[in-house]
Amino acid sequence: MKLRRTMLYAPGHNPALIKDAYIYGSDAVMFDLEDAVSLHEKDTARLLVYHVLKTIDMGTTETVVRINGLDTPYGREDIRAIVRAQPNVIRIPKTETAQDVQDIEELVEAEERAAGIPIGTTKLMAAIESPIGVLQAYQIAKASERLIGIALGAEDYATNLKTTRSKEGTELMFARGMVLNAARAAGIYALDTVFSDLNDEEGFRREVQLIKQLGFDGKSIISPRQIAIVHEVFAPTEQEIIYAQRVLYAIEEAEKRKSGVIALDGRMIDKPIVDRAYRTLELARMSGGLFDEEEAA
Numbered sequence: 001m002k003l004r005r006t007m008l009y010a011p012g013h014n015p016a017l018i019k020d021a022y023i024y025g026s027d028a029v030m031f032d033l034e035d036a037v038s039l040h041e042k043d044t045a046r047l048l049v050y051h052v053l054k055t056i057d058m059g060t061t062e063t064v065v066r067i068n069g070l071d072t073p074y075g076r077e078d079i080r081a082i083v084r085a086q087p088n089v090i091r092i093p094k095t096e097t098a099q100d101v102q103d104i105e106e107l108v109e110a111e112e113r114a115a116g117i118p119i120g121t122t123k124l125m126a127a128i129e130s131p132i133g134v135l136q137a138y139q140i141a142k143a144s145e146r147l148i149g150i151a152l153g154a155e156d157y158a159t160n161l162k163t164t165r166s167k168e169g170t171e172l173m174f175a176r177g178m179v180l181n182a183a184r185a186a187g188i189y190a191l192d193t194v195f196s197d198l199n200d201e202e203g204f205r206r207e208v209q210l211i212k213q214l215g216f217d218g219k220s221i222i223s224p225r226q227i228a229i230v231h232e233v234f235a236p237t238e239q240e241i242i243y244a245q246r247v248l249y250a251i252e253e254a255e256k257r258k259s260g261v262i263a264l265d266g267r268m269i270d271k272p273i274v275d276r277a278y279r280t281l282e283l284a285r286m287s288g289g290l291f292d293e294e295e296a297a
């Protein structure tokens with residue numbers, strides 16, 4: 001399991017932001033060549049991102065580049081340059097069909113071959129940002145072995161739906177459900193969309209709580225200020241950790257008696273609950289919140 005709680009966008013044309021983005025501790029940084037970059041800066045941004053990836057060691061932070069679509073004059077050139085810079089992941093914007101993913105994959109593979117990079121090195125992520133994309137979410141999620149996840153792009157999606165984004169996210173319920181369910185059915189990661197109001201910390205926290213409860217792995221974010229809140233919400237609480245440890249202890253006792261089910265504090269414990277307990281402890285361990293097991297037993 002890899003943590004993908006936070007994927008921090010940095011506009012590709014801004015050298016100060018892209019060279020420092022990894023120092024804030026997000027799980028991933030995402031250099032944008034698409035909508036944060038104006039048309040007359042597309043070439044500059046591509047070159048800057050290429051050089052930053054080539055020259056800066058970003059340690060364990062996952063590196064992602066959002067390229068322009070193949071329906072623009074920039075998409076092919078982006079792939080040509082960015083595959084050679086070897087980020088971990090290329091994010092495809094505005095994905096509508098499985099074919100969109102396969103078209104990109106074909107170009108990425110040709111570029112890897114030409115550059116002598118082992119085939120399959122460059123992973124892909126598909127952003128879903130339109131009603132047709134949402135309806136095709138499962139086909140998209142299954143389109144390539146390279147896909148590590150799909151992400152909702154709700155600014156474009158809300159515009160395409162002919163609505164606006166509310167703080168409650170009512171207009172996103174269907175899309176979030178579809179994207180999450182498609183990702184889980186395909187066995188890949190599900191990322192939620194950006195929250196654009198940097199001054200509304202409470203609204204942001206509520207949205208993060210909502211998407212965590214829905215089952216998302218994390219969120220695309222636009223500012224370093226948003227990282228701590230996401231990591232905090234996603235970290236299992238001390239109570240959850242203790243409960244998970246007690247669940248494992250209880251099921252061990254049940255198994256000694258050759259039973260797969262037992263009650264703990266009046267609640268039934270069986271396999272799905274045990275699986276969740278393992279997940280909680282793994283998440284706690286990875287986010288640095290696990291303490292001595294003896295304490296809870």
Ligand SMILES: CC(=O)SCCNC(=O)CCNC(=O)[C@H](O)C(C)(C)COP(=O)(O)OP(=O)(O)OC[C@H]1O[C@@H](n2cnc3c(N)ncnc32)[C@H](O)[C@@H]1OP(=O)(O)O
Nearest residue numbers: 008009010011017020021032035036155194222223224225
């Ligand atoms: C709908 C879509 O497509 S969304 C995806 C595309 N959008 C983006 O990529 C936008 C990414 N975010 C940003 O560009 C910026 O955060 C903005 C423009 C929204 C706000 O910028 P600011 O007003 O400077 O933010 P703020 O004052 O909070 O910045 C604090 C510090 O964090 C840095 N910072 C802010 N955002 C980022 C970022 N995304 N990546 C790295 N560093 C950042 C600033 O440089 C500043 O550093 P400093 O204190 O050393 O000067």
Ligand SMILES: O=C([O-])CC(=O)C(=O)O
Nearest residue numbers: 153154155156193194220
């Ligand atoms: O990835 C995101 O959430 C940002 C984006 O492009 C959108 O919302 O349209």
Ligand SMILES: [Mg+2]
Nearest residue numbers: 129153155156
């Ligand atoms: Mg978008």
